[in-house]
Structures are given as structure tokens and as C-alpha cells.
Amino acid sequence: MYLSSTRAADTARTADLKTPTIGRSVSGTVVALGLVSLVTDASAEMVTAILPLYLMYGLGLGFLQLGALDALYTGATALLRLAGGHVADRLGRPKAVAIAGYSLSAVTKLGLPAVGGSLSGLSSVIAVDRAGKGIRTAPRDALISLSTPVEDLGRAFGVHRALDTAGALLGPLLGFAIIAAIPGGYDVVFSTSFCLAAIGVLILVFFVRQPPTRVSRAAVSVRAALKAATAPELRRLMMAAGLLGLVTVGDMFLYFSVQRTAGLPPAVLPLLPLGTALTFMLAAIPFGRLADRIGRWKLFLLGHGLLLAAYLLIASDIEGRLVAAAVLLLHGLFYAASDGVLMAYAGPLIPAPLRATGMAVVQTAQAVTRAIGALAFGAMAALVQPTLTFALFAIALAAAIATGAWLCRPGAAR
Amino acid sequence: MSRSRIVAGITLIAVFVAAGIGYLGWRVATTQSAAAQTGVQLDRPDTMLYVEPGTNRVRQVRGDAVVGTGPACQRVYASGGTMACLRATAVPMASEVDLIDTTGKVLKTLQLWGNPSRVRVSPSGKLAAWTVFRSGDSYLAAGAFSTTAGIYDLRSGTHYGSLEDFTAYVDGRPYRSVDVNYWGVTFAADDARFYATMASKGKTWLVRGDLANRSLTALRENVECPSLSPDGSRIAYKFRTGKTWRLHVLTVATGADIALAETSHIDDQPAWLADDTVAYGKQDDGQPGVFAVPADGSGQPRKLVAGSSPAAW
Numbered sequence: 003m004y005l006s007s008t009r010a011a012d013t014a015r016t017a018d019l020k021t022p023t024i025g026r027s028v029s030g031t032v033v034a035l036g037l038v039s040l041v042t043d044a045s046a047e048m049v050t051a052i053l054p055l056y057l058m059y060g061l062g063l064g065f066l067q068l069g070a071l072d073a074l075y076t077g078a079t080a081l082l083r084l085a086g087g088h089v090a091d092r093l094g095r096p097k098a099v100a101i102a103g104y105s106l107s108a109v110t111k112l113g114l115p116a117v118g119g120s121l122s123g124l125s126s127v128i129a130v131d132r133a134g135k136g137i138r139t140a141p142r143d144a145l146i147s148l149s150t151p152v153e154d155l156g157r158a159f160g161v162h163r164a165l166d167t168a169g170a171l172l173g174p175l176l177g178f179a180i181i182a183a184i185p186g187g188y189d190v191v192f193s194t195s196f197c198l199a200a201i202g203v204l205i206l207v208f209f210v211r212q213p214p215t216r217v218s219r220a221a222v223s224v225r226a227a228l229k230a231a232t233a234p235e236l237r238r239l240m241m242a243a244g245l246l247g248l249v250t251v252g253d254m255f256l257y258f259s260v261q262r263t264a265g266l267p268p269a270v271l272p273l274l275p276l277g278t279a280l281t282f283m284l285a286a287i288p289f290g291r292l293a294d295r296i297g298r299w300k301l302f303l304l305g306h307g308l309l310l311a312a313y314l315l316i317a318s319d320i321e322g323r324l325v326a327a328a329v330l331l332l333h334g335l336f337y338a339a340s341d342g343v344l345m346a347y348a349g350p351l352i353p354a355p356l357r358a359t360g361m362a363v364v365q366t367a368q369a370v371t372r373a374i375g376a377l378a379f380g381a382m383a384a385l386v387q388p389t390l391t392f393a394l395f396a397i398a399l400a401a402a403i404a405t406g407a408w409l410c411r412p413g414a415a416r
Numbered sequence: 417m418s419r420s421r422i423v424a425g426i427t428l429i430a431v432f433v434a435a436g437i438g439y440l441g442w443r444v445a446t447t448q449s450a451a452a453q454t455g456v457q458l459d460r461p462d463t464m465l466y467v468e469p470g471t472n473r474v475r476q477v478r479g480d481a482v483v484g485t486g487p488a489c490q491r492v493y494a495s496g497g498t499m500a501c502l503r504a505t506a507v508p509m510a511s512e513v514d515l516i517d518t519t520g521k522v523l524k525t526l527q528l529w530g531n532p533s534r535v536r537v538s539p540s541g542k543l544a545a546w547t548v549f550r551s552g553d554s555y556l557a558a559g560a561f562s563t564t565a566g567i568y569d570l571r572s573g574t575h576y577g578s579l580e581d582f583t584a585y586v587d588g589r590p591y592r593s594v595d596v597n598y599w600g601v602t603f604a605a606d607d608a609r610f611y612a613t614m615a616s617k618g619k620t621w622l623v624r625g626d627l628a629n630r631s632l633t634a635l636r637e638n639v640e641c642p643s644l645s646p647d648g649s650r651i652a653y654k655f656r657t658g659k660t661w662r663l664h665v666l667t668v669a670t671g672a673d674i675a676l677a678e679t680s681h682i683d684d685q686p687a688w689l690a691d692d693t694v695a696y697g698k699q700d701d702g703q704p705g706v707f708a709v710p711a712d713g714s715g716q717p718r719k720l721v722a723g724s725s726p727a728a729w
Contacts, residue, residue, distance in 0.1 A: 051508050054531055054549075059472070059490045062697060062704030062724060063683075119702035174508035180440065182506035184447045185488030186472035190440055197436030201429050208425025262594065271562075272509040272529065272550055 031149040032158045034209040035142060036165030038202045042104060043166055045111065045198035046131070047173025052181055052191050060188045061119040080366045082136030087144070087362025091222045096141035096148070096358050097212040103138025104206055107131050108199035115192045140362035147349030148213040148357055155349055156298055159342030160290020167283040171276070227359045235351050236360065240367045242406035243344060246306055247371030249398040251313070251379050253278070256333060259316050259388050264326035274330060281334020282341075289338040290346070298347035299410050305339025306403050308332045313396040319389045344368070447471075455484035458497050458518045458729070464689065465492050465499070466723040469703045474501065477721065487514065490532035493687070495729040496541025498523075498570065502532040502548075513546050515570060523570060530564055534641065534685045538603035538610075539729075543627075544568050545601035545610065565598040565612060567627070579632065584614060584623065586634040593617065600641035600685045601625075604648060611642045611651060620656070622666075639666065641685035643694070645711070652676075652686040652694045652711065663696065665711050674713040687726045695726035 057063040086103060090096040110131040117123025143159075150158040180191050230236065251259075257274040260266075293301040312332035315325055345361060352360030383391045456465070456476045463478045467489055474486030486492070489501035490511075499516040511532045515524040530548025537544050547565045567576040576582075579598040584591045593616045601612045610625045614632065622639035623632040640661065643652045649668060654661035660681040666673045676694065686696045688711070695708045704724040709717040720726070 055490070055504055059467075059532075059704070059724065060469075061702065062699035119699055178504065178508045178510075179506045181504055184443050185503070186470050187443055187447070190443045193439050194436050197432045200432045204425060204429050204432065208421060208428070270529075 028154065028158050028161045029149050030209070031211050031213075032146055032161055033165075034205055035146055036162045038104065038206045038210070039142075039162060039166035040169035040172075041198045041205070042107070042202040043169030044173040044176060045169075045195045045202065046107065046135075047170050048177030048180075048191060048198075049111065049114065049173075049195050051174035052177040052188065055181065056114075056188045056191075057124075060186070063119065063121070080136070080369055082133050083140055083366055083369075084359075084362045086137035087140030087358040087360075088224070088227060090141035090144060090358035091227070091356050094222070094355070095212060096144045097206070097210060099358070100138045100141040100145065101203060101206055103134045103136075103141070104199070104203045106134030106137065108134075108196060108203055110134070111192055111196035111199050115189060140358045140365060143345050143349075143361045143365075144358035145210065145213065147345065147361070148354060149211065152350050154294060155346035156290040156293030156301075156343060157287065158290070159346045160287040160293075160338075163290075163338070163342040164283050164286035167279055167286065171279055171283065222355050222359075227356055230353055230356045230360055231363045233351070236348070236364070238409045239348060239351060240364060242402075242409045243364065244367045244371040245402045245405055246399070247368045248375045248378070249395055249402050250309070250372050250375050251392070251395055252372070252376030253333075255376065255379055255383065255388075256312070256316070256329075259392065260326050260329050263316055263319050263321070263389060264323065264329075265321040266323065266326055274326070277327070277330030278334040278337065281331055282337040285335050285338035286342060289335070290342060293339075293343045293346060298343050299406075301339050302343050302347060303403050303406055305336045305343065306399060306406075308339065309336040310396055310399045310403065312336070313392045313399060317389050317393040317396060456486040456499065456520065457484060458494050458499060460484070463728070464695070464720070465494055465725075465727040466706050466721060467492055467725045468723050472503075474499075475721075475723070480721075486520075487516070489514075489725075491535040491546075491725045493535045493537050493725070493727040495537040495539050495727075498537050498541035498544065500535045500537050500544045500546070502535040502546050504532055509550060511546075511548050513544065513568075515544050515568065524568065526566075526568060526575070528564070528566070530562075533563060534565075534600050535725075536601055536603060536685075538607055539605045539646075540607050542570050542607055543603055543610075544570070545603065545612075547599040547601065549599075563597045563599040565601050567601065567610070569627070576627070576630075579612060579614075579625070582625065582630045582632050584632040584634070586621065591616070591634070598623075600643075602642050602644045602651070602685075604644060611644060613640045613642065622651070622653070636666070636671075643686045643688060645688050645691060647691050650711070652688065654682055654684070654686070663694065663709065665694070665713070676709050676711070676713055677715050678707065678709045678717040680717075684724075687728065689726070689728045695720065695728070697724040697726070 086099055090099040110127045113127040117127055146158055146162055147155060177191050180187055180194060184190050257271060260274060261271050312329045315329050348361060348364045379391060379395065456474060460483060463476050463483060465474055465476055468475050472488045472490065474489055474492045475482050476484035487501050489503045491502040493500050497518045501514045501516060502511060504511050509530060511528045511530060513526050513528060513535060514522050516522050528548045530550045533549045534547040545565065545567045547563055549563045565579045580596060595616050597615045599613050601610050603610045608627055612623055612625060614621045614623045620638055620640050621634040622636045622642055623634050625632045638656055639653045640656060641654050651666045651668060653664055655664040661683055663676040663678050663682050663686060664673055665676060680698055682696055682698050684697045686694045689695045689708055692711050693708050694711050695706060697704050698707055700719065703722060706720045706723050706726045707717045708720055709715065
């Protein structure tokens, strides 16, 4: 306790020296961005949650069409994310690009009821919504990192991710509460969702400050971006994060496996992701602060150590609710120790004018390798026992953690 | 951040908060309680129940005339003086099924995990069955899809929570697989046997169930959402070809199978209006519509009402 408060006082002093306007507490911009994500996620998730009901009972569409839309929903946003990041840097205005992304998704909340039962209309609207999400993510994370002193980045991202996850938890509750109170009231879900999304855009427009950045054409050209992305430190980071992504089991597989090995009834399956999300929400801020104190990369690797423990628990094939609870706890802590923390670690490694591009590249590298990892796990689990697959992935994860520790060791050549 | 900017921001946000809450409040205030029921009488002859689009309320019609209004449900079915109403609840991914008698009294409410899919009542009104599905929800990753079908016995109070607890037989051998899903139960008149769809490893089977010894026997492949005719001799169902389903009628004793005159893609458990007519829901003009078609493959489909979940007895 003594140690941490002294350090906190120290960092406060340096922070004050560097940017006198920003105090010790997380800046207003970060809290505002967190609130933007909270209402936007609630807005998005309430629609996602009731979409199957709306398609089947509001429109009279069937299961197969539902599946096609589902696939689209998870469709590639990677390219748009890169584009969003780069345009944000190019214009020197991440806030403007983020506003465009959030507004695009807000408009689709009115578009959904407008297109009615047209399948192509529905697909287009959902695609636009996803595009909006892809565009805004990197500029938003760049805004967080640009408006926070380096010492406090972990905490700032922790605050943002906690609020973000709270929105994702609230959304479905809100959506179903409306449908229960107003049978067939899909219009009310859409109108509420639109109002929430619009409030998100307004908070962003009025209460998020665009940090001052100097833009020079040369500094943000594609070549400069490529050069920054391949700078030794960032390259090592991406190699390590990508390697860890490859051996990260997809969430869905993890939930299915936990349900089966722990011997839980299939009916609890929809509840399992709640365990992860709740833990993530509660642990995001303390883990962010911990990251600032002990080192972000260290915590990122420790988080993967927690994931490794979860794999081993599943591989041990022990039945019982306690095992399932422990796995979900570890899984939630893994997210708290890796999601925002990676961005907090990556931020200072990227030159400020290229912050959004760089973050988009890191996020995309992680997303792509995780998708490959999920595919690999699925293919392997079809061949051998799922528990054995988890054991093999645990070994691979341990190797990846060791490699990650070596690649990004302190004092590795720049 | 200037004072005027803060005031402008807060004012605009307040406008949207007020608009959102205002519309929500107005719609809540003008919505009757989901369980309210006025005038559905199951002993009225020549009537049909269906779920009205928009309000989700059960309507009872004779021809074009609405003669009764029931509770709000996603799916309704009635037979033997018992009405079953399956609806989504305020808890995400959960549903409940109300079993209601002729006077509108709720005899039993069961809580279920999943979104509403199908509901049926046996000809005697003593057994009820439901299917719920879990798919595309936001907590689980996209693409995950599963169904659960269960049965409740009003006589004994026995709750068969999931057909997955029954023993399934394919080609005479017990069939076990973790990926088994069941949906679309239909009851025989004897209150002991029923039919349903079993799916596993990309295949579907018509299974005949036996409540007494909790067993399921696979009879035939590619028969989904079966619906037994009032005389018990035929099964209307949806036959899958590639990515579309078409309504067929199978004669149980002979195995004779005919495609019905409805050529559109149909994703519904058909319901028999009489021994010669099958009703079903299909998308029509951007909303669900109830249609009927002759059960012998002749004639043409005709639209009855805008709505879904037709039921007659």
C-alpha cells in the first residue's frame, strides 16, 4: 500500500508537469468515451439480442435466413478497421472519424425497421452497422491513448473497457424487458436503440476533446504508416500478440467445452458468457491500474497465464459447477488483463500522428490470428477429444507465452 | 470546454432521453397486460386461432370475423379444451409457456431457456409440447444454434424437460451424440405416442416417441416439423432440399409421400385445419401471413389472414 501510493504520487507529479490540464483521475475524455461505448454497446446488443425474434415473429422469416445473416454479422470488419485508423491519422482528426463510425451505426437502428422484410435490405443494414463498428474502433482507442499521460494508460483503458462491457451486459436485458412489456413492440426496441446510439454520438461530439496533434502529410503517408508498423518494437509486439492469438481458443468453443466437461445442462449455455463478461467488467479497472504499476506487457502475459490455467482445468475433465465457475473467472480475468492492456502497451510504441493506424494494425493482427486459432481449434476438436485438444492448446499457449516474454523482454534491441 | 457547449450538449442529450422514454412510456401505457384475455372460447365450432402481427395477441376467427381475443404469445395452439401460449419473457433468451383452459384460467406456467419456436397440444388437451431455440443471441458467438423440445402432462404433472433425456434408436441401435437436437412435437390421439424431428451430424429423422418408456425410434430421414392429421393417418411436414423447405404429406401406413401445391420456401410446423387442409405461416409482403393448401397436392395456396401460428381443432 505504502509503495503504491508513493508511486502514484510520483506519477501524478510527472503527469502534471507534462500536461498540466490533466489531473490524477482518468481524464474527462476517457470517461466520456467510456460512456459513449456504454450507451452504444447497449444500443447494439439490445437489437442483436431480439433480432432472431424480430426476424421470425415480426417479419415471418425462417431459420435458414437467420443463419445467413448471422454469418454476415461476424463478417470481416478488419479491412474497414485499418481504413478507419488510417483516415483518422491522415486527417489528423480521430474524433471526426469516430463520429462518422458511431453515426453510421446509429442510423442503421432506424434503417432496420425501414427495410422491413427484404432480406437484401436487412443484410445491407447489418453490413453498414458492422462497417460503422469497424471504422470507429481504432480512432476511439487512439483518442483514449492520446488524451492520457503514458503512466496512466492502463487505468484509462481499464475504465473504458469496464464501461464498454457494462453496456454489452445491459443491452440484452433492456431489449427483452421491452418485448415482454410490449408484446410485438420491436418498433420500441429500435426507437430506444436509436435514441441510445444518438446519445452516444452527442456525448462524443460535445464532451470528447480532440487532443491537439500536428499533421504533416509526410508523417502520415501510407509509407510512414508501414514504416511505423514495422518498427522493431511494434513488430515484436505484433509477432508476440499474433502468436498468442493463434493459440487462443474461440469463446464459443470454450463455453461449449466448459458446459460439457463440467456436466452442466445445455440450458445454462447462454448464461456462461455472462460470467466472463461480469468478471471482465469488474476486473478491468483494477487490472488496468496493476498494469500501470507492474508493466503492461507483464500483465498481458500473466493474463494469458490465467487463460492457460483455464485450459488446464477443462483438459483435466473434472465435473462440477465449481470448475465451470473457476474457468469463467479465469476467462474474464484473462480479458481484463489483455484487451485494454494491450492497447495501453501498444499506444506509446506508435508515434502520435500514426496512433490510430498503428492501433488498427495491432487489433487487426490480433483479430485475424484469433480467428485462425478458432478455426484450428475447431478442426482439431473434430479429430480428437476436446479435452485433449485443450491440453495441446495449453502446451502451445505456454510456449507462446515464453516466446512473448523473450520477444518483448525489457531492453530488447530497438 | 465552454459553458455554452456543455449546456448545448446536455440539452440535446436530454431531448433524446425524453424522446426515447416518451415513446417507450406511451407504448407501455397503451399496451394491455400480456395475459389479458377476452372472449377466446375453445368450444366455438369452425374457428381458428392465430397470432396477430404487431400486437402478438391471439385472435379467434370464424371466416373473416374476429370472435375472440386471447393473451399475447409468439406461438399458440389449442386442442381438447386446452390452449398453449408460448411467449418470450423479460429475461434474455428465456420463454414461458402458459397452459390455459376453456375459461381462460392459466392451469400451468413453465419457464424455458430459449426463444419461442413451436408449441402443440394433444387432441385430448392433456399433453402439451414446446420447442425453444437458441441462436444468434449476443452473449453466444454467432452461428451457434440449438433447440430444446419438452412435454408436460397435465394429468400427472409430469414434466419431460427435454427429449434429450429420452433414449433414441436409429436402425434399432441406441443413438448417442452430443450434437442431438429435437424440435416440432406432434401428438397421437392416444396420449401415449408422439412424433418429432431429431437432428444430428447434419441429418434429420422423423422419430416416433413413447412417453411411457421414454424412447424415440427413428422412422424416416428428412422429415421436419411433423404434424399428425386429425384422423391420425398422415403427417404433414417440411421436406428439405438444399437451402429450402417444401411442405409434404406422408401417409404413415404406406410411406406414400406427396408434395403440396405450395411451392414457396416454408419454415413452419404445419397445422391441420381439417382432414383435407393444411395451414401454415409464410412471409407475405414483409410480414407473416397464414395460408392454407389442400393436403392431397391439388389446388393452390390461399391466404387466410395476416398473422402466424394457425391452430384449429
